[in-house]
Amino acid sequence: MEKLSGYTVKIFNFQLSFFLKIAVLILLLSYCGGRMESRKLIDYPEDAKTVVILGQSSHLDISWVYTSEEYYQKMVKNIFISALDFIEEHQKHNVFFAEIFWINKFISKEPELKERFLNFLKERKIIIEGGGIGTDDFLVVPTDGIIGNYISGRKWLKKFGLPIPKDAWIPDSFGFPESTPDLLYMLGFRSVALSRVNGFTKTEKYLKPITDADFENDSAGQKLFRLGQLVVWKGKIGEVILYFMHNLYGVGSFFFCKLDLPPQVYINPDSECVGEKADEETFSQKLKSYLSRIKPNSKFVFIPIGWDFEKPKKELGKFADYWNEKYFPMTGTYLTIASFSDFISLVERERDNLPRFEGHLAPYWTGYYGSRTWLKRFLFSSIYRLISCENMIVMAEKLGLIQSKKSDFKNALKEKIDDLWFKLAMLTNHDSGSGTLYKETEEKEIKPLSWEIEMKLNELENQILELFSQKVAVGQKIIINPLGVDRENIPSFGFIIRDFSSVYKPQKIEKPLDFDVRAILWKDDGGAWRIGSETPPGEFSEFGTFPAEITFEKLGESIFIRAFAESIPEGHSLTLRFSFQSRVTSLRVESHLGLTEFQENLKIYKPTFLPFLTFFKVYLEDGRTFLVSFKGGKGVALTSEKGVDVFLGRNVRFEKYDILGPPGDMSEDGPFIAEVLVKDGALGEFDSFKESYSFYFPLYITEGKAETTSLMQSFSLLSVKDNIVLSIKEIEDGKFILRTVFPESTLIFESRYFKKATPINLLGDKIPLSNFLEISE
Structure with a gap:
């Protein structure tokens, strides 16, 4: 503020009227990025x-317990x-979804109601946070599915003239890899x-004060807490x-x-409470208790309001006014009502003073x-086929x-x-592509x-291939x-x-001569989707x-393996066990933007299955390395000195999924299928990705239909040195973006059509390193 004060002194020297001085000061504060912009x-x-921001929302699952139409x-x-009526009655408030x-x-x-709803969106009375079609799982659905989800959402926002959110709201997804901040950064987000x-396994404790002891010792969650x-x-x-919501998002x-x-x-969609509602004083005492046990790291504290499918709290303003009148004078804590992005706009200026966290x-x-391994196989296949169509x-x-x-x-x-892409975004959602949806909804x-x-x-593939076959x-x-x-x-x-x-x-x-593969049956009681948890049942x-x-x-x-089981006995899981001739020293799994390893302190289950996308690598004591690219389940565990297990499927009838869901049937009928590529050799990172994505991406072969061939015998649109390009999208007319496997500041092109590549995020901003590159002719 020293620079601002200097400007202010000069302004006061001009003997302007008092009101003009105030107007100029406000303009300067806004220009310099001061508080007035957030205010x-x-x-x-x-x-x-302390300023407490109460953020009113409702978490809206897609195809979990009910179908989307039933929901x-x-x-x-x-x-x-209800949100429309709430805003009409409370003009100073907003809600977000x-x-x-x-x-x-x-x-x-x-x-x-369309025009009324869209007007409230444009006025920021209803706010969209994140801006995806849904909120994805970040561990077992393809990276390009997450990218497609947000691109689809941004196209929808652009269609209606709405701003692109810069803050990701992902309240219910089931864990995040260490590459998440890189992916969000390159998508253009400033916060999440x-x-x-990781490390918080006691679901019932979400309803009580969370303490350090509620986390597994040395877990990532405990460190973050x-x-x-x-x-x-x-x-x-x-x-x-x-922003970490350790008591969940409601x-x-x-x-x-x-x-x-x-x-x-x-049970009752209009339900607000189990039992009696709180009065203003009870609300205030519970709020005081909550504030006394959190570590906000800021003058500004955000408290989310709204569980799954919960309507807006009509008395929110009355309760906030009660607190501000009675408790603000004695505590210095003021309550206001705003959205998550409003909160981040306030704390963003404190960014340099916030503690740093790294890891899974x-x-x-x-x-x-x-x-739902069939769904995981389908999702990966469909996304890479759709990308192939865009590329062709x-x-x-x-x-x-x-x-x-x-x-x-x-x-x-x-x-x-x-x-x-819009339809696939329904499947990348955290309760669909993850496999946690109920059986009736699945059917x-x-x-x-x-x-x-x-x-x-x-139909799309045939239509595109017809263009080529006619030549x-x-x-x-x-x-x-x-x-x-x-x-x-x-x-x-090319072709x-x-x-x-x-x-x-x-x-x-x-x-194979170098390893053995068998199917292993496990007794599995579900355990709220945990594996090996010490919290009952968890067997x-x-x-x-x-x-x-x-x-x-x-x-x-290359060895190609196909595994098939018509069914799995209820109450059991089925894995493929890969047994090697030497002791396994480490496992590295593909995450969003490269290979990663999970440290021992993160492996809180016995055995601990680790998430991967298209492949993982097994490192042996004798120096050999095996690449395993797996179409099927997305969890791999070290189960013995020389063996790793990968999910082929599960058939468990869960009586209860979580504190927010009703009893339901989550069993699976089968068949259960996996297709696997195994390659022995100390492949570098580039070759590992090349082998795995070559296994996942289709090759298309089509018959000619013309009298003569008018295409060249061999063609390549572009090639890139020491990198793999997964997609080339035309975002706007004549504007193309590449999605590469490895982030690069410069790319060496070999192309007649494109000459320059500039690293950008998906908002179009230039950044030093990115997996997204704007290319020009």
Whole structure:
């Protein structure tokens, strides 16, 4: 403020009127980034020692207990109508939501309320935090699914002229890898709010004061709890402000009830409390108790209000006024009502003074890594097929295969792609792609939705391949590689044309020589999705081998494995056990932006399954290394000195999922399938990613239909040195963005079409390092 004071002195020397001086001072404060900019959003007395921001929201799951239509009719429609009425009655207040899926559904199904709702969005009376279609799982769904979720949400926001949120609200996802701050940084976020972290296993304790002793000793969650609610979460190339909700995301709702119990909205959607409501004095005493036991690291304290599907608290303003009149004079603590992003705008200027945190916030729950494995296989496959379609469209455009078509042809392709990304975002949501949805919802909505996506993907692929086949002579075949790395002698983002298909096929073998694979059955009672938790029930114990069908094929140095089980006995999990000839010294798993290792202090379950995306690597004492790329379950555990187990599937009928959910059936019928690539060799990081993504991404082969071939025999849109390009998206007309595996400041291109690559985040801001690069011709 010294610089500002200097300016102020000069201003006062001008003998201007008092009111003009005040006006100039306000302008200077705003220009210099002072408090006035934030005070436009949140008003509080200058002498307040602590400012408590009460943030009113409602966590809206997609396809968990109910189907989306059932949720909408039973709960969501009335929540949004209540929010509209609440804001009409309380003009100074606001509410916030995270899931664009529900907002889109509401304004589509209630056209008479659409303009009113959108106006409140534009006036920031209703605020969207995060800005994704849903809130994703961050451990077992593809990175590109998370990226697609936020790109889809931002397209929706842009369509209605709404701002892009800079603060991620991810309250209910089940743990986060150490690469999360890098991913969020490159998506353009400045902060994230989350609640479920490594080391906190005692679910019932969420309803009581949390202490240091409630965490496993030396766990990441305990470390974070000791640091406080606000920290800067540092990644390898970026960082974000982290707000940790250690009493979960609806803790403020407890203050409005005499009992510390969440409302039973699945019994009564209008429920606010179990038992009696609190009066103003009870509210104040519970608030005082809560504030006395937290470590906010700031003058500003954020308290979220609103459990799953909870309506706005109509008496919020009255209770806040009561506190401010009675308790502010004696405590110096002032209550105000605002959103999470308003809160971050206040604390952002304190960023340099916040403690730093680095590392994983997972595993939290681990059982769901092996649940609904069919859905995990489908999700990865569909996302990489859709990316392949986007990549092939850019290839076709540069070859002039679309240029001769009418512009509405290209627009129709884009509409199909946008629709598929929107639908896939329903599946990347934390209660869908994670596998934690109830069986009835799976049967009634998720399976039909998956069939619809499969059908539309087939149509899109055929439509794009037709563009190429019309330029290739009958009797020839075009083999297209939509991945940005050379593979099987087919160029990066390119193709070859031949008179015959030269894609080599693997040969069947009896079994590998260097390792053994068996199916292992485990007794598994569910344990609130934990594995091996000491909190009852949590039983997970090896039962014995299981007669799954396992076949092997070999191509070069690669072993391909297929495992199949028609069913799994109820109350059990099934794994594939890989047994090696030497002791396993370490496991490294693929996270969002590279390989990572989980330290021993994070492995609080016995055994501890670790999340991975497309592959993991096993390091042996004899110096050998094995790459395992796995299409199926997404959890791997070291279960013996020489063996690791990977989920093939689970069949557990959970009676209770969590404190917020009703009893339900989560069993699985099967079949349970895994496809595996195993490669022996000390592959470097680049080659490991190349092998795994080559296994996951499709190659397309299509027959020529023209009289003569008018395409070149071999083509590559672009290639990049020492990196792998997963996607090339046209964000706007003529504006392309690459998504690479490894972050780079410069890329060496080999391309006729693109010459320059600039690291950016997905808001378009230039940053030093990124996996996203804007490319220009």
